[in-house]
Amino acid sequence: MNIKSIESHDELSGCFKEHSRFFLLLYKSGLEKSDCAFDNLQSIDIDQPGFTVYTADVNQVIDIHPRYNITTVPALLEFDDGVYKNVLKGCHQSDVLKAVFEEAVYSAKMEKEGKTVKSVTVYSTPACSWCTTLKTYLRKNKIRFTDVDISRDPKLGQELVARTGQQGVPQTEINGQWVVGFNQTRINELLEI
Numbered sequence: 001m002n003i004k005s006i007e008s009h010d011e012l013s014g015c016f017k018e019h020s021r022f023f024l025l026l027y028k029s030g031l032e033k034s035d036c037a038f039d040n041l042q043s044i045d046i047d048q049p050g051f052t053v054y055t056a057d058v059n060q061v062i063d064i065h066p067r068y069n070i071t072t073v074p075a076l077l078e079f080d081d082g083v084y085k086n087v088l089k090g091c092h093q094s095d096v097l098k099a100v101f102e103e104a105v106y107s108a109k110m111e112k113e114g115k116t117v118k119s120v121t122v123y124s125t126p127a128c129s130w131c132t133t134l135k136t137y138l139r140k141n142k143i144r145f146t147d148v149d150i151s152r153d154p155k156l157g158q159e160l161v162a163r164t165g166q167q168g169v170p171q172t173e174i175n176g177q178w179v180v181g182f183n184q185t186r187i188n189e190l191l192e193i
Helices: 009-018 032-042 094-112 129-140 154-164 184-191
Strands: 002-005 021-027 052-057 075-080 083-089 120-124 146-149 171-174 177-180
Touching (some): 009 021, 009 052, 021 032, 021 094, 032 052, 075 094, 129 184, 171 184, 177 184
Parallel strands (some): 002 052, 021 052, 120 146
Antiparallel strands (some): 021 075, 075 083, 171 177
């Protein structure tokens, strides 16, 4: 994996032309969590030619974080086709970061091969063992998904029942198709696993 330091937003803009998908770690050297994030990033080995993660120390680079409304560091920003897509805040272990990067590499590979990357949303609760099983299965198969914890907001649960007529979790929406429970056969069919 290639790690490059950048010095300004103008330099970041050049990255949009060079890469369709990339990551930027904003950190503040000298702060424990930022140093942790930077060290963990450097310990990752991704065997993918051309995969680059950029870094910017906010002690020196002051024109990036305000543009993306980043108020705390460390923050790992994800860009896709020149658009700021997602942020992962805090210091995460190397294996978590590696999983994030491997999912991005996998998605890019799928797109390059002309395969459609599916939109997958899992509705779950922390206490649900089948939810954990489903999410583990998706990660094992390198399927990117959004996890919605319906226990945090009763309205989400009500909306889910209104959409599917079902109260239990997990429920998974795959490109507009619903799967109730951990129906591995149906999930494989919809995800072409």
